[in-house]
Amino acid sequence: MNKPKENTLKTIPAFLKPKDKIAICSSARKISLEEIAAAVQKIESMGYTAVVGKTIGLSDNQFAGNDKERAADLQSMIDNPEIRAVWFARGGYGTVRILDMVDFSSLVANPKWLIGYSDITTLLTFSVAFNVMAIHGTMLSSLKVTEGKSEDEKKKKNM
Numbered sequence: 492m493n494k495p496k497e498n499t500l501k502t503i504p505a506f507l508k509p510k511d512k513i514a515i516c517s518s519a520r521k522i523s524l525e526e527i528a529a530a531v532q533k534i535e536s537m538g539y540t541a542v543v544g545k546t547i548g549l550s551d552n553q554f555a556g557n558d559k560e561r562a563a564d565l566q567s568m569i570d571n572p573e574i575r576a577v578w579f580a581r582g583g584y585g586t587v588r589i590l591d592m593v594d595f596s597s598l599v600a601n602p603k604w605l606i607g608y609s610d611i612t613t614l615l616t617f618s619v620a621f622n623v624m625a626i627h628g629t630m631l632s633s634l635k636v637t638e639g640k641s642e643d644e645k646k647k648k649n650m
Contacts, residue, residue: 501619501622501623501624502599502602502622502623502624503602503624504575504576504602504603504604504623504624505575505602507539507575507576507604508575509538509539510538510539510540511539511540511575511576512539512540512541512542512573512574512575512576513534513539513540513541513542513574513575513576513577513578514542514544514568514571514574514576514577514578515527515530515531515534515541515542515543515544515547515577515578515579515580515631516544516546516547516564516565516568516577516578516579516580517544517546517547517549517555517561517564517579517580517581518546518555518561518562518564518565518579518585518586518589518610518611518614519554519555519561519579519581519582519583519584519585519586519609519610519611520553520554520555520581520582520583520584520585520610521549521550521551521553521554521555521556521581522547522548522555522580522581522632523547523548524543524547524548526580526632527543527547527580527631527632529634530580530631530632530634531543533634534578542568542574544564544565544567544568545560545563545564545567546560546561546564546565546580547580553583553584553585554585555580555581555585558585558588558589558592559592561585561586561589562589562592562593565577565589565593565614566592566593566594569593569594569595569597569598569603570597572601574603575603575604576603576604576605576606577603577604577605577606578604578606578607578631579605579606579607579611579614579630579631580630580631580632581630581631581632582607582608582609582610582611582630583609583610584610585610586610586611586613586614587610587613590613590614590617593614593617595617595618595621598618598621598623599621599622599623602623602624603623604624604625604626605618605625605626606625606626606628606629607626607627607628607630608627608628608629608630609630611630612627615627
């Protein structure tokens with residue numbers, strides 16, 4: 492694994508623009524495409540292109556595929572210069588098991604947003620250690636869309 496930079500200044504990945512690709516990955520617990528269908532719809536309704544990773548729909552006990560499959564899926568997203576953000580589908584447990592299999596050098600060379608919380612916080616910490624800002628934010632599994640509006644948007648409207 493690469494050593495983090497000594498620099499204290501953080502790199503801010505480019506802000507997302509319409510048609511940018513947002514990859515969807517599950518580096519921990521398993522999740523089906525049906526469980527994130529509303530989130531995919533929301534991403535695309537905002538003008539972005541959703542790229543569903545190979546871990547979505549995989550199952551190995553509680554995990555979204557075995558450790559090698561989850562690490563390879565994440566690595567392919569980090570390495571792909573067309574992917575501008577990786578939004579994690581679900582946390583739980585499992586991400587810590589693949590950290591030593593991920594090479595973060597492509598993330599440093601081509602910064603992109605890593606988005607999630609829970610178990611994903613370990614990845615966010617690594618990203619920031621390599622001086623690339625990340626977003627501690629909502630998982631796709633908790634983003635529900637009904638009648639064209641997210642549950643968060645409906646709650647705000649009813650306040």
